[in-house]
Amino acid sequence: MANSKYEYVRAFEHDDNLLPNTWIVVRIDGRGFHRFSDRYKFQKPNDERALNLMNAAACAVVRDLPDLIIAYGVSDEYSKLVTTIVSTFTAHYVYLWPSFFPTPLEPEFLPSFDGRAVQYPSVRNLRDYMSWRQADCHINNLYNTTFWSLILRGGMSNTEAENRLQGTVSGDKNEILFSQFGINYNNEPEMYKKGSVVFRDYEIKPQTEKNDGGTSSKEGDFDTGEEGPPSEMSKSQIAKLRKMQKKATVVIRHVDIIKDEFWEQRPWILSNKPGKLPAVD
Ligand code: ATP
Ligand code: ATP
Ligand code: MG
Ligand code: MG
16 A cells, blocks of 8 residues: 555645644634524524533533643644544534524534634733633623614614614613613623633642642642643653543633633643642743
8 A cells, every 4th residue: 555656645744733832722613603593593692502502512522632721732733633622522512402402403504613723822822812702702792782682672673783882882881781771781691791611620729838839749740840841741640640630520610711810729720730820921
């Protein structure tokens, strides 16, 4: 088989190498979900079942792929990483659909997702990326909540609602919601306002000076003493880390990820070294 005259095409199959020691963010987005959500009658603006289904699929992906949220380039292949995550996500989405929606999926209207990978070289970049997404979630949700209130409760057409909201700032939208519909935006569900963050949950430990990076704790085994990629860990250290990650529960939270508090309380997310606080550079 080897050395056939056709084999030269293999040269076209080049590796998409990722930079080592960076944060790889894979962003998944439903393809044509505007139409898809119409077809399956998602409630507007937020269909809770659809959001819970996305969350369940995301949890399943994190459970399935132990490399996720290990920050430092375990995987070095861009295309492999993206396709694996996206196809795993889609598989779970389809599998879990009946647990969330009464109508079965139709072969002509099946869900699919695109995925892109972006690399961020620092914790600051990564946190800014997450902050950007959460700020976007807030802006979109405030807009959509007001937009759909005007339509569903205010009797406006889509165009009228759009015109009404043209040029408004968030204060105006809060005011419309409150004065016209008696809605206090602050009391809207956290999942709608803040989105969902999925991560492995470990015990939140009070940080003491002695405890940071100490070898007495089990977690200390993974502390290489510096901010290095996993390649600096021995095979047995990696195996131990895997074991701990498998035991950890994957949780969904709807909390502020822009402020420091979320990250400071869960140092394992950014350090991949439970028990040690990472430095935000
Ligand atoms: P593309 O294929 O370019 O991503 P799209 O049709 O998926 O196009 P998006 O900009 O990704 O458009 O927006 C997704 C759309 O899906 C939203 O605008 C909304 O109409 C709908 N949608 C997604 N999730 C929900 C949900 N939980 N509840 C209600 N509508 C939803
Ligand atoms: P991203 O892909 O970055 O998450 P998005 O475009 O998918 O962003 P959505 O919540 O899907 O974000 O869309 C929000 C924007 O779409 C709003 O700012 C608003 O301008 C517009 N929008 C949402 N629903 C409607 C609608 N039914 N009719 C007209 N415009 C809408
Ligand atoms: Mg979108
Ligand atoms: Mg989409």
